[in-house]
Amino acid sequence: MKNPTTAILLTTLVSLMSFQFLTAQVDFRSGDVLITGGNLLTVTNGDMEETDLLILDGKIAEIGTSLTAPDGVPTLDATGKYIMPGIVDAHSHIGLDAVNEATNPMTPEVAIADVINPFDIALYHALAGGVTVSHAMHGSANVIGGQNQTIKHRYGAMLPSDLIMEDARRTVKFALGENPIRVHGEGYNTVPNTRMGVETVIRQGFDNALAYREAWKEFYRKKEEGIVAAPPRYNQRKEVLLEILDGDILIHCHSYRADEIYMLMNVCRDYGIEEIIFQHVNEGFKVAPELAEFGAMASVFSDWWAFKFEVYYSTAYNTTILAQNDVITSVNSDSRALIRHLYLEAAKAQRYGQLSDNQTLELITINPAIQLGIDDRVGSLETGKDGDVVIFSGHPLSIYSIPEYTFVDGIMYFNRSEDPSDMRLVTDPEEEFESYMKLKSGRGDHDCLH
Amino acid sequence: MLLPGLMVSQITGDEIPKAASDFLLSNIQIKTQPGDELIRADVHIVDGVIAEIGEDIQVKRGAKVIEGDELILYAAFISALSHLGQPEEEDDARRSAWRGPPGATPLEQSGLTPHMFASTDYDPGESDLKKYHQQGFGLVHSVPRGFVMPGKGSLYLLTDPADGKVNTLLKRETGLFAQFRNMRRVYPATPLATMSVWREVITDVRYQKDYWEKWNENPKGLSRPSVTELDKALFPVVSGEQPVFFHTGETRQALRAMNLANELNFKVVLANAGRLNDDFLAGLHQGIKILPNLDFPDKPDEEKEEEKGESEAEEREQDEESEEDPEEEKDELPAGMDKEEYEHLKERRKLAWEEQIMLSKKAHEQEALGGFSTLSVGSGDILSAVRLLHEKGMSEDELLEALTTLPAELFGMEGTIGKVKEGYQAHLVLFDGPFTGEDAKPTFLIVDGHLHDLRENDD
Numbered sequence: 001m002k003n004p005t006t007a008i009l010l011t012t013l014v015s016l017m018s019f020q021f022l023t024a025q026v027d028f029r030s031g032d033v034l035i036t037g038g039n040l041l042t043v044t045n046g047d048m049e050e051t052d053l054l055i056l057d058g059k060i061a062e063i064g065t066s067l068t069a070p071d072g073v074p075t076l077d078a079t080g081k082y083i084m085p086g087i088v089d090a091h092s093h094i095g096l097d098a099v100n101e102a103t104n105p106m107t108p109e110v111a112i113a114d115v116i117n118p119f120d121i122a123l124y125h126a127l128a129g130g131v132t133v134s135h136a137m138h139g140s141a142n143v144i145g146g147q148n149q150t151i152k153h154r155y156g157a158m159l160p161s162d163l164i165m166e167d168a169r170r171t172v173k174f175a176l177g178e179n180p181i182r183v184h185g186e187g188y189n190t191v192p193n194t195r196m197g198v199e200t201v202i203r204q205g206f207d208n209a210l211a212y213r214e215a216w217k218e219f220y221r222k223k224e225e226g227i228v229a230a231p232p233r234y235n236q237r238k239e240v241l242l243e244i245l246d247g248d249i250l251i252h253c254h255s256y257r258a259d260e261i262y263m264l265m266n267v268c269r270d271y272g273i274e275e276i277i278f279q280h281v282n283e284g285f286k287v288a289p290e291l292a293e294f295g296a297m298a299s300v301f302s303d304w305w306a307f308k309f310e311v312y313y314s315t316a317y318n319t320t321i322l323a324q325n326d327v328i329t330s331v332n333s334d335s336r337a338l339i340r341h342l343y344l345e346a347a348k349a350q351r352y353g354q355l356s357d358n359q360t361l362e363l364i365t366i367n368p369a370i371q372l373g374i375d376d377r378v379g380s381l382e383t384g385k386d387g388d389v390v391i392f393s394g395h396p397l398s399i400y401s402i403p404e405y406t407f408v409d410g411i412m413y414f415n416r417s418e419d420p421s422d423m424r425l426v427t428d429p430e431e432e433f434e435s436y437m438k439l440k441s442g443r444g445d446h447d448c449l450h
Numbered sequence: 451m452l453l454p455g456l457m458v459s460q461i462t463g464d465e466i467p468k469a470a471s472d473f474l475l476s477n478i479q480i481k482t483q484p485g486d487e488l489i490r491a492d493v494h495i496v497d498g499v500i501a502e503i504g505e506d507i508q509v510k511r512g513a514k515v516i517e518g519d520e521l522i523l524y525a526a527f528i529s530a531l532s533h534l535g536q537p538e539e540e541d542d543a544r545r546s547a548w549r550g551p552p553g554a555t556p557l558e559q560s561g562l563t564p565h566m567f568a569s570t571d572y573d574p575g576e577s578d579l580k581k582y583h584q585q586g587f588g589l590v591h592s593v594p595r596g597f598v599m600p601g602k603g604s605l606y607l608l609t610d611p612a613d614g615k616v617n618t619l620l621k622r623e624t625g626l627f628a629q630f631r632n633m634r635r636v637y638p639a640t641p642l643a644t645m646s647v648w649r650e651v652i653t654d655v656r657y658q659k660d661y662w663e664k665w666n667e668n669p670k671g672l673s674r675p676s677v678t679e680l681d682k683a684l685f686p687v688v689s690g691e692q693p694v695f696f697h698t699g700e701t702r703q704a705l706r707a708m709n710l711a712n713e714l715n716f717k718v719v720l721a722n723a724g725r726l727n728d729d730f731l732a733g734l735h736q737g738i739k740i741l742p743n744l745d746f747p748d749k750p751d752e753e754k755e756e757e758k759g760e761s762e763a764e765e766r767e768q769d770e771e772s773e774e775d776p777e778e779e780k781d782e783l784p785a786g787m788d789k790e791e792y793e794h795l796k797e798r799r800k801l802a803w804e805e806q807i808m809l810s811k812k813a814h815e816q817e818a819l820g821g822f823s824t825l826s827v828g829s830g831d832i833l834s835a836v837r838l839l840h841e842k843g844m845s846e847d848e849l850l851e852a853l854t855t856l857p858a859e860l861f862g863m864e865g866t867i868g869k870v871k872e873g874y875q876a877h878l879v880l881f882d883g884p885f886t887g888e889d890a891k892p893t894f895l896i897v898d899g900h901l902h903d904l905r906e907n908d909d
Binding site for chain 2: 097098100101102103104105106107109110111112114115116117138146157158159160161162188189190228229230231233234235236237421422424426427428429430431433434436437
């Protein structure tokens with residue numbers, strides 16, 4: 001969504017930088033741009049050398065050779081460079097004021113969309129790593145967590161609502177295993193205290209929601225017959241559980257162990273839920289055929305394990321094994337540090353398993369887009385899709401390449417040659433500058449407990 | 451020797467002579483309301499009402515006469531939001547009494563107490579009361595302390611507590627005070643769940659209210675409604691009779707409150723607002739009022755330097771000062787930071803400070819200013835904050851509106867308080883000059899027929 005105020009803000013910000021001046025005479029913040037001569041990695045239609053890409057009004061309008069820019073549309077020469085679709089991170093917690101409502105094992109009623117923080121500098125850092133869209137998720141403290149929100153990294157927007165990706169599919173966080181057991185069973189002495197309890201929480205939640213639906217049906221039936229009846233107590237949690245059961249909200253489930261992954265697929269079958277995406281799924285390689293048979297998808301770490309017992313039995317070949325068993329697989333960061341080089345995280349699947357270049361790029365583009373239900377908008381370079389593109393100095397899967405320009409909706413949000421030191425959107429009127437120096441060091445990571 | 455009758459009346463208080471309730475402010479400069487020119491006239495106050503404003507008013511013997519001289523008469527100022535008179539919060543207030551599973555916390559024990567009133571424990575201390583008086587305030591909207599829904603606000607006259615608090619209560623229920631402030635270890639613990647609790651509670655209360663009304667109309671054959679005191683307290687909120695004074699310190703909170711109000715169809719006032727950015731103000735929904743917070747951050751050094759530079763432009767470069775400044779800067783430069791970066795950061799800090807200061811003016815321009823909140827500003831720092839706004843461009847009339855007519859309108863009392871006009875209640879303050887003057891002081895305050903002589907209290 002274009003916001004003229006954003007453009008004004010960025011201009012104001014830049015003009016404040018007494019030691020960095022905007023040297024380009026052109027404005028790459030209008031949503032229109034012609035990128036010429038780059039090597040396009042379309043992901044869905046093969047690679048195209050020395051090809052032009054025209055973005056108009058935030059959408060990819062044309063791909064071809066010798067394109068001309070319409071009047072007023074700036075041109076960016078990308079000769080020798082590589083252009084890929086903006087990277088999609090299917091598991092992230094950046095840009096949020098809160099992550100875990102950890103006070104109940106079931107909290108699907110809460111919504112991450114309510115707590116978006118557009119001022120988080122990590123959004124800018126992510127852009128510097130070529131990530132244009134992230135799945136801002138609830139944490140893994142609860143068996144059934146809150147509703148997530150897919151966001152676009154329109155850094156510079158001053159309203160949380162400006163980051164929300166319009167019409168992105170609704171998703172909800174589930175979490176199995178040690179985290180909810182530790183938080184609730186051990187922490188509060190409530191269910192769940194074992195993996196058995198985790199399953200029970202889900203089944204009981206669904207059963208109670210179905211009974212709640214019957215109570216309301218009865219109320220409305222009476223109403224239609226003109227009978228006045230006391231209404232059941234409205235329950236936001238059960239309303240959302242019903243939406244999950246009806247397939248209106250897609251489950252993204254934090255899980256590690258093969259047994260619990262298998263368990264949840266069985267629960268889904270029992271309740272008629274047909275779609276599910278597992279997150280982390282370190283032992284996915286053990287149940288890859290079963291995942292594929294169900295149609296379940298997986299979003300994994302490249303090579304992160306052994307930080308607790310349930311991730312003890314893992315392998316860096318997990319990504320490849322899943323992909324080669326026809327499970328739609330993505331690689332995610334779940335970290336404000338790793339999101340900055342997610343392209344290298346994906347590249348590890350070439351070292352461990354030798355996925356092809358395109359298969360590897362799919363892990364961070366079209367596959368996570370499918371998992372988030374936004375593949376009609378992003379994830380590949382195709383006409384009609386959003387103008388989310390990243391221009392790399394070399395092939396993105398090379399250790400020597402870095403992102404140079406990042407566009408979201410055809411607006412240049414990151415330019416490595418004009419990268420001011422202070423990109424904060426909001427500062428403290430009583431700021432002690434020593435704290436600014438700490439921020440520069442890049443510390444800080446609040447995430448979903450992993 | 452005391453007569454028996456008089457002894458009895460000394461016990462009951464019926465015959466204790468009242469303070470004079472007949473005043474004549476003679477030949478005084480009057481600011482009848484913001485926007486009006488000052489007029490000079492007599493003002494006759496009888497039993498707490500402005501009985502007459504005119505020339506050469508004759509009054510009965512015994513009426514207290516105050517010579518106008520150079521004094522200026524204004525309507526007494528109104529604080530649109532405050533915790534004045536509310537008991538201090540216990541140190542462990544955030545710890546709920548509930549010891550069971552956090553997810554099963556009863557709403558009342560998780561900070562939802564809309565059925566509590568500010569008037570229940572209202573007891574302003576003498577010290578705070580004096581400070582408010584000495585800054586020209588005669589009325590206060592007091593709201594209870596607490597968490598998600600602390601309770602209903604009450605509008606009070608700032609009279610001496612010894613006179614009895616019942617008579618000083620103008621309005622018992624102004625609206626619901628709400629916050630994004632959570633107790634520990636109970637649901638809701640974060641703004642995430644606060645938002646969904648609002649959705650659930652308001653939606654549920656609408657259904658319950660509907661049934662409650664039907665049952666009251668004709669209970670025959672119907673099971674008794676299960677409405678609680680908590681539910682009933684929210685009836686006037688869902689019906690739109692009472693607004694929610696939502697404490698929203700900055701843009702994200704304000705947006706959350708505004709979204710809730712829009713989704714759930716209730717009226718909201720953005721209370722104690724600190725920094726609201728321009729994008730938010732541009733998208734502010736029609737009719738929403740803002741009560742800016744007067745608890746301004748300290749003036750940054752760069753602002754002080756600028757003022758110093760301006761005021762001493764004619765006395766440039768006294769040796770001491772020109773030597774001081776570079777030394778100061780050298781001392782302040784944090785490790786690893788160069789001068790250019792330092793100047794840039796100072797500039798940003800100044801802009802951040804200005805953003806908060808300018809909120810009142812911007813809100814006024816959009817006709818969204820509802821009054822001033824004194825919720826978090828120190829009781830003795832209110833008028834100096836108002837004067838800073840004057841320094842930064844708000845006119846005396848605009849400030850007077852925020853202190854009188856706008857809050858009067860907010861509380862639905864624009865026909866009785868907030869102006870110096872015949873028929874209005876006599877809550878008045880006399881300043882020894884325009885109230886925006888740095889050294890101006892209130893000399894007298896009249897509230898509810900009581901005269902407070904502030905001159906002897908001058909510290």
